[in-house]
Each structure stands twice: as C-alpha cells, then as structure tokens.
Amino acid sequence: MRNKWFWKCVDILTVDSCRCCGNELLEGEELVCLECQMHFPLVDSAQEQTPLWQLMVGKVPFRHATTLAYYQPHDAFARLIQDAKFRGQPYTNSFLTRLLLQQLEGSGWPYDIDLIMPVPMHWLRFLKRGYNQVSPIVHTLSEVWHVPYEKRCLVRKRYVKSQLKANGEERLRNEAGTFRIRHPERLQGKHILLVDDVSTTGSTLLACADALLQVEGVSISFLTLGLTLHI
Ligand SMILES: [Zn+2]
Numbered sequence: 001m002r003n004k005w006f007w008k009c010v011d012i013l014t015v016d017s018c019r020c021c022g023n024e025l026l027e028g029e030e031l032v033c034l035e036c037q038m039h040f041p042l043v044d045s046a047q048e049q050t051p052l053w054q055l056m057v058g059k060v061p062f063r064h065a066t067t068l069a070y071y072q073p074h075d076a077f078a079r080l081i082q083d084a085k086f087r088g089q090p091y092t093n094s095f096l097t098r099l100l101l102q103q104l105e106g107s108g109w110p111y112d113i114d115l116i117m118p119v120p121m122h123w124l125r126f127l128k129r130g131y132n133q134v135s136p137i138v139h140t141l142s143e144v145w146h147v148p149y150e151k152r153c154l155v156r157k158r159y160v161k162s163q164l165k166a167n168g169e170e171r172l173r174n175e176a177g178t179f180r181i182r183h184p185e186r187l188q189g190k191h192i193l194l195v196d197d198v199s200t201t202g203s204t205l206l207a208c209a210d211a212l213l214q215v216e217g218v219s220i221s222f223l224t225l226g227l228t229l230h231i
Pocket of ligand 1: 020
C-alpha cells in the first residue's frame with residue numbers, strides 16, 4: 001500500500017472530479033456529484049428507531065442512536081469511508097462530516113448531549129496510521145453544536161487486530177474489557193455522545209458504553225457514519 005502522503009496528494013489533486021464516478025464536477029458540487037449522492041443509502045435520522053437503535057437496543061442502556069448511511073462494501077459511499085479511514089484524506093473526511101450534519105439537521109440532534117467523544121484508537125494503531133479518522137469529525141461536530149469535545153477520559157487499553165474477518169461473537173469477545181476510564185469525575189452525570197466511523201455488530205460501541213456506564217450518572221448516545229447490518 002502506498003503511504004499516507006501519496007493518498008493526501010490524490011485527495012488534494014482530484015478535487016475537480018467526482019470521487020465516486022470520476023466525472024467532472026459541476027458548479028456548486030463538491031467532491032461527489034449530485035447524481036452519485038442521490039444513490040447514497042442514507043438513513044432517516046428523524047425516526048426514533050433507526051437501524052443503529054435497533055442494533056443496540058437490549059444490549060446496553062442508551063438514549064439515542066443513529067447513523068448517516070448503510071455501509072455496503074464496494075459501493076460508492078463505502079469507498080468514501082475507506083478513503084477517510086485508510087488513506088487519511090482530509091477533503092473526504094470533511095465532505096462526510098458536512099453530509100452528516102446536513103442529514104441530522106431538523107431531526108432533534110444533538111439533543112441534550114453534554115460531551116462528545118470519538119471511539120478511541122490504541123496508541124500503537126495511532127502510531128502506525130498517524131491519525132484517528134474519527135477525530136476531525138468529532139472536532140467539527142463539537143464546534144458546530146457547541147458541545148465540548150472529550151478525548152482523554154476513555155482509553156483503549158488493548159490492541160485488537162483488524163476485525164474485518166471476525167464474526168459477531170468473536171468481535172464481542174475481542175472487544176470486551178478493551179476500554180478503561182480516566183478521570184471519571186469529569187464524566188459524572190453527563191450525557192455522552194460516542195462517535196465511530198463504521199459499526200458492524202456494535203461490539204466496539206458496546207464495549208465503550210460498558211466502560212462509560214460504570215461512571216455514576218452517565219448516559220450514552222451513539223452516532224456512526226456507516227452501519228453494516230449483515231456480514
Ligand atoms: Zn459522481
């Protein structure tokens with residue numbers, strides 16, 4: 001695989017053509033043409049029982065849960081997520097964040113959340129990849145919604161290898177007990193929004209929530225860019 005600087009250059013040098021179909025962008029279009037955007041499998045966030053809500057209900061107490069779109073490997077939306085995740089492309093990341101904000105507008109979000117935090121990355125993976133692709137998304141949401149961004153209180157204490165080939169039960173087993181809390185006093189009584197890029201079985205969100213809910217008075221909501229319902 002080429003290094004991250006190569007993909008950053010690709011991101012910067014190809015802003016005039018659609019990232020999904022390659023056609024030249026028309027005036028007013030950014031990164032992805034409107035024709036391709038029309039085919040994104042977006043989720044209606046105004047409904048209470050969103051697909052992510054349905055995935056998480058009964059597994060852990062939470063307040064709200066939604067996702068931007070279904071993640072279907074190999075489709076245009078999934079490719080954008082992969083560009084942001086594995087190639088660290090900043091334009092792609094900001095495009096996805098804008099789309100997310102647009103999709104959530106008028107749907108009740110961000111409700112009454114007190115803190116917003118990304119699913120943390122193990123320091124070893126951070127060193128390898130050089131960035132946490134969810135951080136800039138959370139940073140922007142925090143600014144737009146005027147909700148404090150918290151990134152130090154939830155820590156990933158175990159390095160879990162890529163879970164792409166793991167099934168649901170294996171993922172749950174791998175992620176259980178992976179996270180720990182620092183400075184619990186900063187979290188007491190807060191409604192916390194946990195943000196991740198893609199959720200497949202919900203196991204990572206579940207493991208984070210298990211750790212956070214140990215703190216007195218904490219309640220949780222979930223937000224992801226993509227959701228794979230079947231693997
Ligand atoms: Zn296109």
